[in-house]
Amino acid sequence: MDSRVTKGTPLLEVNNLQKYFPVRSGILSKVTASVKAVDDVTFDIMPGETFGLVGESGCGKTTVGRTILRLMEPSGGEAIFEGENIFAMNSKTLRATRRRMQIVFQDPYSSLNPRMTVGSIVGEPLLVHKLAKGQDLTDRVYQLLERVGLSPDHYSRYPHEFSGGQRQRIGIARALALNPKFIVCDEAVSALDVSIQAQIINLLKDLQEEFHLSYLFITHDLNVVQYIAKRIAVMYLGKLAEVAPSETLFENAKHPYTRALLSANPLPDPTMKHERILLTGDVPSPLNPPSGCRFHTRCPEVMEHCKTTEPPLIQIGESGTEHKVWCHLYS
């Protein structure tokens, strides 16, 4: 696919997204601290683009995905989707907007209601939004099932009768039912084994071309994200570290954290020389994140002022390229 970033107005613009989880203690349940799960995250997604979001466990990737869809209430910032701020919507407009943005989950076992048939799982959104009923509804569901590679005989089956890959297809069919423009794939292939992963990723790519979908592809698997995403954002401890087009990121990563992450990625060729950057220590707690640059406690190239001042946003290369990094090394 074309690796150049599509110019034009973005489909989704996320500005200074914040999500703090309050920590309560004492008899009166006073808010004594907050877990800064997501802090000041800004990015945008173009129509038809796949935007990858990577980072280690607990860095806030999933929280970003869920707050954008308002499955969690954000603590601050805005998310402009097709010109409207999702965070400012009342419940009625939000319900209407939900038709245009959907989510595919990581765990194919808990993402389907065990007491509903596949047909009613996929058909439910159409029915509730009054988009189809009766024979028309059945036909639409058959089409959707077929489109994601399931057969119409699966219509009256229950989720427990399917394998993980098939269940993920059902989840995708459900997300597609409302004909959305934007889908959050929250670790959508991480629970599957590698051969099934490939099938599902190819399916997602085909669907993207057919329906002109945009994906926010959240994952910790760098090989997967390299294959599917046009641009990739790297997150560390609730903040963005680096955003770059996929190729640039893999060839010319700037942030020390990105480099360490890339060097930890297993390569399929064992003979290839491969310099490993080992990070020491653990990820600090988001309850009390380090001052200055959040990565300074583990950064191999740490400088004195990293510990006190937050790194600014730096544009790498000539203006117009989309390579952004938040690091003092380049200022």
Next chain:
Amino acid sequence: MNMNAVNSLSPQLDAEKLPPPETPWQEFVRVYKKDRMAIVSSIVLAILVVVGISGKVFTEWVVVFDSEVVRLPDKFLPPLSAPSVDVVPEEDLPILSLYVFGTDELGRDVFARMLQGSFVSLSIGFVAVGISLVVGLFLGGLAGFFGNIKLLKIMTVDTLIMRFTDVMLCIPTFFLILTVVALLPPSIYNIMIVIGLFGWMGTCRFVRAEILALRQQDFVVAAEALGLPKSRIIFRHLIPNAIAPVLVSTTIGVATAILTESALSFLGFGVQPPYATWGNILNDGRGFIFDAPWLFVIPGMAIFVVVLAFNLVGEGLREALNPKLRRR
């Protein structure tokens, strides 16, 4: 090999063969059938329901078995003995001229009394548990689904309901029921209501925990993301998945309610004589343990069998309804 790899990437070929379709109901029946004790217990309970209903019909509406006829010449007859035809008036003779379960200290037919008592026990069991189920489902569901709503800025709905449940649990239920029953006129309905109103706490905690756990599940989040209305999420996604374990605890609750009623009647606070219940038959027989052992063995065994059957059915249901214990 290479061809296979290419083929498997085509989604259309992934439609692999599935086992024949099975609805959850069919699966439930298949798993439940494997538990022999539960099957036997279900049969026992089915018989008991029939006996209970016929008890109501044949001792009160169409009096075939009269539980109140006093035949002093025939007192303390052991089971399966014949009445003294020459002394007892003809209209007072039991059906088939046989005391199947013997007679008590007033010459009353124990079989007729047990029959009457079976309806009392069963109806108290079901109605009391029905009441506690309704209260428990309502309060537990409220705490689980709307628990985050703040009341008067001091506590949440969840805190209010759950602390009230804790308070109710702290009170020794049986003595509370004794007190209340002593203050109220001792009718069968009052006893049903009192047992029901003091037995919902377990269900309430259970339902709350189930709802809280289910709300974290991805399919409920997905339902929210699809923009489904709250009512649909509750009735289509939460309740069908929460009801199975509740049903299990309810079955066992029926056994507890029957036991509580028997204990109340035994202590003389339950349904009042001459109306017979298993508990007061047992109480009446207490004085004649050595002379007429059938007077306490029969109601005692009946209570034992019914309580055991309800517990075993509950266990069987738990096994068959819990997906984690399921084996294909």
